[in-house]
Amino acid sequence: MFEFLHQKVNETIKITNEEFEFAKTLFIPKKLRKKRFLLQDGDVCLYTTFVERGLLRSFTIDDKGNEHILQFGLQGWWVGDLYSFLTEEPSEYNIEALEDSELLLITKSSWDLLLDEVPAFERYFRTLIQNNLIATQRRLMGTMSTTAEERYHKLLRDFPDISQRVPQHMIASYIGVTRETLSRLRSQMVSGN
Amino acid sequence: MFEFLHQKVNETIKITNEEFEFAKTLFIPKKLRKKRFLLQDGDVCLYTTFVERGLLRSFTIDDKGNEHILQFGLQGWWVGDLYSFLTEEPSEYNIEALEDSELLLITKSSWDLLLDEVPAFERYFRTLIQNNLIATQRRLMGTMSTTAEERYHKLLRDFPDISQRVPQHMIASYIGVTRETLSRLRSQMVSGN
DNA sequence: GAAAAAGTGTGATCCAGATCACATCCATTT
């Protein structure tokens, strides 16, 4: 159950076996079936979650009822709503399993404890958040300076298998266009290129 | 010179006087005049920078020559290109002073040293990056789900004095529209509301 | 303090992508 987390943590920091054994006691394993929700908007995000296997998505729903996907949570990724998790304010995000998934949950108090007791984890999370920030800034600048088609190609490059695993309308919602626009884009690509 | 940094750091973590005195030795004070650049795209971002006073902006220039502003760096904020700073790859960003500014620069090696020697700083930066990530994610979702007008109002709410301090065309470039569109938006607001 | 440069407003026109409306296709479920 903890193999993937162990591997991921080891990639960025040095950690002793005792430290990791301690960390293991703080996580709550959970299986989540396809189409089930880990978080619904309006609820407080009580856990930050590591994806051991499976696939999740986090998304908001705007006033007009349209969904906007913030993130796909693949194996080895973390998902959650940081703001709600830290402040215990109600979340604006939904997190849903797109495939049967195996997760490791950690509560705020356990997380605080882990950071206090194992400084290496503080560094691990700092690095994690740092890389996430870099990627999110890029995505933001991308939405301001590139076309839908360029964003689609970039997504295919960055996550080659995602288009086989999730429906097209969710990919559309990730790159910030309607499903119709993405559909037309794809048919142009087949003929034109 | 270090008053503001000290204050900001103290807001999030507990730090001893010795620790802060040590930190001070790692920063390089620098004055940057209006219109001068701290970083130009193509160069490696050698410093992460704290703004003691003044105002900077970081932005990219796309293929068509349009500027896109990632961030305004006000007093008490950090600016830099994290990716380039960490990897020493050439940056895609430009950082320019919009007002005469007083800055505190820190190199990658000093930064690494600071994080190793003073764990409280690791926590400070983790918190800082964390809050930046939350804000950037919100801005990203905002560009996907709200109109230019809503984004403009949000900017005015979040940074009430920014519209007095920077030209309108930069505000347009921050919210992701052309200067013409923002101009029309503003004249509609005067008449319509 | 004159000239140059930077910033803003506003009209005319254009276009990427949204919206609306169906048709079709595919996967579960019973």
Added chain:
DNA sequence: AAATGGATGTGATCTGGATCACACTTTTTC
């Protein structure tokens, strides 16, 4: 295997914001 609901394709039309063009104003610079 029929039925139900999710997913996709595609036409017709609409629209927010971009682009182009030029006038005017304010700020810098020498």
